[in-house]
Amino acid sequence: MKAVILLSLGIDPVSGRxxxxxxxxxxxxxARALGATQMIGLHAGSARSVLAEYGGYGLTQIVCLKGxxxxxxxxxxxxxxxxxxxxxxxxxxxxxxxxxRGGSDMGLLPxxxxxxxxxxxxxxxxxxxxxxxAVGELLLAQSRARGAVKxxxxxxxxxxxxxxxxxxxxxxxxxxQRTTQMDEQTVTVHSAPTDEGVGDNGxxxxxxxxxxLISGASKDSGGGQLMVDPExxxxxxxxxxxxxxxxxxxxxxxAPEA
Amino acid sequence: xxxxxxxxxxxxxxxxRLVPGNGRLRYDMSATxxxxxxxxxxxxxxxxxxxxxxxxxTGRDGRARLVRSGLVxxxxxxxxxxxxxVKKIRVEKPEFFIVVVPDLPDGxxxxxxxxxxxAARKLADGGEGAIVVVGAAVDAPSLGxxxxxRILPLADGSDPDARVAELVAVxxxxxxxxxxxxxxxxGADLARRLAARTRLGLLPGIEVxxxxxxxxxxxxxxxxxxxxxxxxxxxxxxRVPAWQGEEHEILPLEKTPVPxxxxxxxxxxxxxxxxxxxxxxxxxxxxxxxxxRGVTDFESFRATVKALHATPGASRVVCDNGDMPRAxxxxxxxxxxxxxxxxxxxxxxxxxxxxxxxxVEHVVAVNTDLHAAMVSRAGLAIIADAQAVMPVLCEILxxxxxxxxx
Ligand SMILES: Cc1cc2nc3c(=O)[nH]c(=O)nc-3n(C[C@H](O)[C@H](O)[C@H](O)COP(=O)(O)OP(=O)(O)OC[C@H]3O[C@@H](n4cnc5c(N)ncnc54)[C@H](O)[C@@H]3O)c2cc1C
Numbered sequence: 264m265k266a267v268i269l270l271s272l273g274i275d276p277v278s279g280r281x282x283x284x285x286x287x288x289x290x291x292x293x294a295r296a297l298g299a300t301q302m303i304g305l306h307a308g309s310a311r312s313v314l315a316e317y318g319g320y321g322l323t324q325i326v327c328l329k330g331x332x333x334x335x336x337x338x339x340x341x342x343x344x345x346x347x348x349x350x351x352x353x354x355x356x357x358x359x360x361x362x363x364r365g366g367s368d369m370g371l372l373p374x375x376x377x378x379x380x381x382x383x384x385x386x387x388x389x390x391x392x393x394x395x396x397a398v399g400e401l402l403l404a405q406s407r408a409r410g411a412v413k414x415x416x417x418x419x420x421x422x423x424x425x426x427x428x429x430x431x432x433x434x435x436x437x438x439x440q441r442t443t444q445m446d447e448q449t450v451t452v453h454s455a456p457t458d459e460g461v462g463d464n465g466x467x468x469x470x471x472x473x474x475x476l477i478s479g480a481s482k483d484s485g486g487g488q489l490m491v492d493p494e495x496x497x498x499x500x501x502x503x504x505x506x507x508x509x510x511x512x513x514x515x516x517x518a519p520e521a
Numbered sequence: 522x523x524x525x526x527x528x529x530x531x532x533x534x535x536x537x538r539l540v541p542g543n544g545r546l547r548y549d550m551s552a553t554x555x556x557x558x559x560x561x562x563x564x565x566x567x568x569x570x571x572x573x574x575x576x577x578x579t580g581r582d583g584r585a586r587l588v589r590s591g592l593v594x595x596x597x598x599x600x601x602x603x604x605x606x607v608k609k610i611r612v613e614k615p616e617f618f619i620v621v622v623p624d625l626p627d628g629x630x631x632x633x634x635x636x637x638x639x640a641a642r643k644l645a646d647g648g649e650g651a652i653v654v655v656g657a658a659v660d661a662p663s664l665g666x667x668x669x670x671r672i673l674p675l676a677d678g679s680d681p682d683a684r685v686a687e688l689v690a691v692x693x694x695x696x697x698x699x700x701x702x703x704x705x706x707x708g709a710d711l712a713r714r715l716a717a718r719t720r721l722g723l724l725p726g727i728e729v730x731x732x733x734x735x736x737x738x739x740x741x742x743x744x745x746x747x748x749x750x751x752x753x754x755x756x757x758x759x760r761v762p763a764w765q766g767e768e769h770e771i772l773p774l775e776k777t778p779v780p781x782x783x784x785x786x787x788x789x790x791x792x793x794x795x796x797x798x799x800x801x802x803x804x805x806x807x808x809x810x811x812x813x814r815g816v817t818d819f820e821s822f823r824a825t826v827k828a829l830h831a832t833p834g835a836s837r838v839v840c841d842n843g844d845m846p847r848a849x850x851x852x853x854x855x856x857x858x859x860x861x862x863x864x865x866x867x868x869x870x871x872x873x874x875x876x877x878x879x880x881v882e883h884v885v886a887v888n889t890d891l892h893a894a895m896v897s898r899a900g901l902a903i904i905a906d907a908q909a910v911m912p913v914l915c916e917i918l919x920x921x922x923x924x925x926x927x
Binding site: 274276279364365367368371374377378384385386387409410411412413416417418465466468470473475476487488490491493495498499500501505509512 | 682706710713714718723725729739741742745746748749759790791793801802806807808831887899900902903905906909910913916917921922
C-alpha cells in the first residue's frame with residue numbers, strides 16, 4: 264500500500280518555536296500499522312528545515328510544493344491525483360492530523376482534500392482493527408471518549424485523520440533524520456474562490472484565557488456524605504447505592520453491558 | 522334580654538362529642554356538639570373559623586386570599602384559568618432561521634446541546650429569528666424549555682455522508698442564516714464534512730459568541746481570532762450559558778425539505794464498543810477503584826475491582842511494594858485520571874496522589890482515619906477497615922448481579 268502523509272509547519276504550544284505536529288507523527292505510525300510499504304510526506308509550501316524532523320520518525324522522503332500555499336487544497340489534490348509521487352501508480356491512502364497546530368487549527372483541510380479528490384474520509388482513527396473485511400476496504404478504530412472505539416469500514420482509496428491521542432508513535436531515530444530527502448517542486452495553482460462567509464474581516468491577537476462555565480458536577484466536591492464506623496454490610500450497601508446514583512453501576516435487573 | 526340564663530351542661534356536651542365504637546372511649550373535640558352554638562345567654566355564637574374558611578380562595582399567584590364581596594365563585598374561576606395558561610413564547614413569522622444540530626446522546630439534550638441552544642437564542646433574538654432543531658426525535662417540551670421554536674426530525678444512519686446529504690437538503694429548503702453544531706466528537710466531524718461539501722465558511726470551536734462577533738483560539742492555542750460570524754459555526758463546551766428564559770412553543774415548520782436521493786455508501790460506522798475495564802488504559806478509564814497502603818488483602822481487592830467492573834489503580838507505596846503493577850499508579854508520577862468516579866481504598870490522599878485526580882468528579886473513600894485528605898475530597902466517605910468492607914461488597918454485588926457479569 265502506498266501512503267501520502269500531509270505535513271504542516273507546526274509550532275510548539277509552549278515555546279512557540281517550529282515543531283512537528285503530534286498528529287502527523289502519529290499518522291506516520293498509523294500508516295506503518297496499516298501496512299504501508301511506501302510513504303511520502305507532502306507539504307504545500309516551500310521546504311523548511313523543521314520538516315526534516317518527520318524523517319526521524321521514518322518518513323524519509325518529503326515533497327514540498329513551492330507556491331502551493333496560496334491554495335493548499337488544490338495543490339495537494341493535484342499532486343495526489345497527478346501520479347507523479349510514486350513510480351508505480353496512485354496512492355491508496357492520504358493521512359493527516361485531525362487538527363493542525365500553529366495555523367488556523369480548524370482541521371478542515373483533510374475534509375476539503377477528500378471532497379476535491381472524491382474520496383471518503385475516516386476521522387479520528389487510532390488503530391487498524393484486526394477483523395476480516397471485504398477486499399478494497401479498511402476496518403479502522405475511531406477513537407471516542409473514555410477509551411471507547413467505533414469500528415469504521417471505509418473503501419480504498421481514502422483520507423484518514425489521526426488525533427493527538429493515538430498511541431502509534433514511531434520511535435525517533437536521528438540518523439534517519441539526517442538521511443531525509445527533501446524535494447521541492449514548484450507548482451502553480453489557479454486560485455480557486457475562497458469559502459464564502461469567513462473573510463479577512465477578523466483579527467489575530469494573543470489568546471486570552473476566559474473562565475469556563477462551572478460544571479454542575481463540581482458542586483458536590485466539597486463535603487459529602489460521611490459514615491463513621493458503620494457495620495461493613497451497611498457501608499457496602501451505601502457504596503453500591505452511591506455508585507448506582509452516579510450511574511457507574513447498572514441496575515441489577517438491567518442487562519449488563521458487554 | 523332573657524332573664525333566665527341557660528346553664529351549660531358540660532357532661533351532655535361531652536357525650537355529644539363521643540365517637541361511636543367499641544373499645545376505648547374517643548371524643549372528637551373539633552366537632553360542634555349542636556347544630557348551632559348558643560351562648561349561655563341564648564344568643565347564637567359566631568364561628569369565625571368557618572366564616573373565614575368560606576371567604577378563602579386561592580389568588581392568581583397561588584397565595585391565599587379572602588374575598589369579602591361575595592364573589593367567591595367568580596374569583597376562584599379566574600384564578601384557576603390564569604394558573605393553567607403558562608405563557609410560552611411563540612415565534613410566528615420568523616425573518617430568518619437558525620439551524621441547530623445537537624448531538625442528542627441517548628435521545629436526550631445534554632449539557633452541550635442546551636448551551637448550543639442558548640447560543641442560538643442569542644443570535645435569533647438579535648432579530649426575529651426562529652431556531653430549528655434538526656435531529657432524532659426528542660420530546661417537544663424539553664426542546665421548548667431549551668429554547669427551540671421548530672423541530673425537524675432526521676433519520677439516523679451509520680454513514681456520516683448520508684447525514685450530511687440530509688442536512689444539505691435541510692439547508693437548501695430553509696436557507697438558514699447560521700448553522701450551529703457542538704464541537705464534540707460527532708459534531709466536529711459533521712460540521713467539517715458539511716463545510717467541505719457546501720463550501721460555506723466554518724468557524725470551529727468558538728469560545729465567545731455574540732450577535733456580531735465570534736472569538737476562537739488558533740495558532741496552537743497561543744492566539745485567538747476575533748471577527749464576524751460565519752454561516753457554519755461549532756461551539757466549544759461550557760462557554761455560552763444555556764437558555765434560562767421563558768419556554769418557547771414548538772410550532773410546525775413552514776417549509777419541508779425535499780428528501781435527498783440515496784448516497785453512494787463508501788463508509789460505515791459501527792456501534793460504539795466500550796473497552797474491557799480490566800485491561801484498558803488507566804488514563805481513559807471512566808471508573809477506577811484504587812488501593813493504598815490501607816489495603817493488605819489484595820486478593821479481596823482484586824475480586825472487588827472485578828465485581829465492580831472497574832479499572833484497578835494504586836498509590837505509589839503499593840506499587841513500590843510490588844503489590845500492584847507500576848502501570849496502575851495514580852498520581853503526579855503515575856497516571857492522571859479522566860474518570861467519572863474514583864473509589865479510594867485505604868489511601869491517605871497525599872498531594873502527589875491527589876494531583877492524579879485532576880478531572881475526577883466523584884470520589885468515594887474508605888479509610889480508617891477520619892482526618893485523611895482523601896476523606897475531605899470524597900462525596901461519600903466511609904470510616905471503616907477496608908479489609909472488612911471489601912468482601913461484603915463482593916458478596917452484595919455477587920448476590921445482585923449473580924452470574925450475569927463476568
Ligand atoms: C516526588 C514524589 C512523587 C510522588 N508521586 C506519587 C504518585 O504519583 N502517586 C502516589 O500515589 N504517590 C506519590 N507519591 C507518594 C505520596 O507522597 C504518598 O507517600 C503516597 O501517596 C501515600 O500512599 P498511601 O496513601 O497509599 O499510604 P499512606 O500515606 O500510608 O496512607 C495509608 C492510608 O490508609 C489508611 N488505612 C490504614 N489502614 C487501613 C485499613 N485497614 N482500612 C482502611 N484504611 C486504612 C490510613 O488511615 C491512611 O490514610 C510521591 C511522592 C513524592 C515525594
